[in-house]
Amino acid sequence: MSLLRAATPEAWIAKARDLPHLLLIDHANCEKKAASTALALMFAYAEDLVLTDKMSRLAREELRHYEQVAKLIKGLGIRPRRLAPGRYAERMRRLVGSSEPQREVDLMICGAFIEARSCERFAVLAPAIGGPAGELFAGLHAAEARHFKVYLDLARRAADRAGITIEPRLQVFAKLEAELISGPDEVFRFHSGAPAGVPVGAISTPVRSSPS
Ligand SMILES: [Fe+2]
Ligand SMILES: [Fe+2]
Numbered sequence: 517m518s519l520l521r522a523a524t525p526e527a528w529i530a531k532a533r534d535l536p537h538l539l540l541i542d543h544a545n546c547e548k549k550a551a552s553t554a555l556a557l558m559f560a561y562a563e564d565l566v567l568t569d570k571m572s573r574l575a576r577e578e579l580r581h582y583e584q585v586a587k588l589i590k591g592l593g594i595r596p597r598r599l600a601p602g603r604y605a606e607r608m609r610r611l612v613g614s615s616e617p618q619r620e621v622d623l624m625i626c627g628a629f630i631e632a633r634s635c636e637r638f639a640v641l642a643p644a645i646g647g648p649a650g651e652l653f654a655g656l657h658a659a660e661a662r663h664f665k666v667y668l669d670l671a672r673r674a675a676d677r678a679g680i681t682i683e684p685r686l687q688v689f690a691k692l693e694a695e696l697i698s699g700p701d702e703v704f705r706f707h708s709g710a711p712a713g714v715p716v717g718a719i720s721t722p723v724r725s726s727p728s
Pocket of ligand 1: 547659660
């Protein structure tokens with residue numbers, strides 16, 4: 517099952533080819549952020565040992581991904597630097613409800629979309645970038661597909677427990693997510709939208725957010 521309604525625009529892929537160093541620095545940030553989000557969820561839902569176990573494993577895996585990206589950054593002689601995050605995750609998080617039990621369902625849905633988009637981006641980046649970065653992206657693709665499923669399963673579990681129907685919320689997140697990916701974006705990042713000022717190209721690949 518795919519959650520995503522929009523494929524990565526051609527113009528974004530072209531920008532990624534032009535700015536591979538920036539892409540890798542932001543990718544390293546994404547891996548750190550994915551780990552810290554998983555840790556934050558362990559604190560927020562400390563009473564749920566199923567959730568905390570899954571998030572603990574996820575945080576460790578994301579940190580291993582960070583180490584792989586950091587090794588590549590060093591190997592390629594790229595100078596690391598601080599980078600402000602793009603709009604994507606922050607805008608998605610604005611949809612998260614403020615009170616439970618909706619909040620937990622939304623947080624898990626939000627995680628599922630971010631992981632699904634990472635998965636889709638790795639699939640298009642691997643052949644487009646090539647070289648050692650392309651190899652790394654190809655290797656990370658399957659992991660992100662697993663992570664997407666972990667979050668989606670936790671969302672369904674939280675929703676079932678609370679008697680909430682998940683599908684309408686999936687639609688709400690899917691709509692915003694597609695807008696953020698397809699709409700013009702002034703800032704280029706791993707999860708950014710179509711580069712502003714560049715016409716959005718034809719969709720070159722089917723949307724892939726899971727190996728199925
Ligand atoms: Fe990762
Ligand atoms: Fe991930």
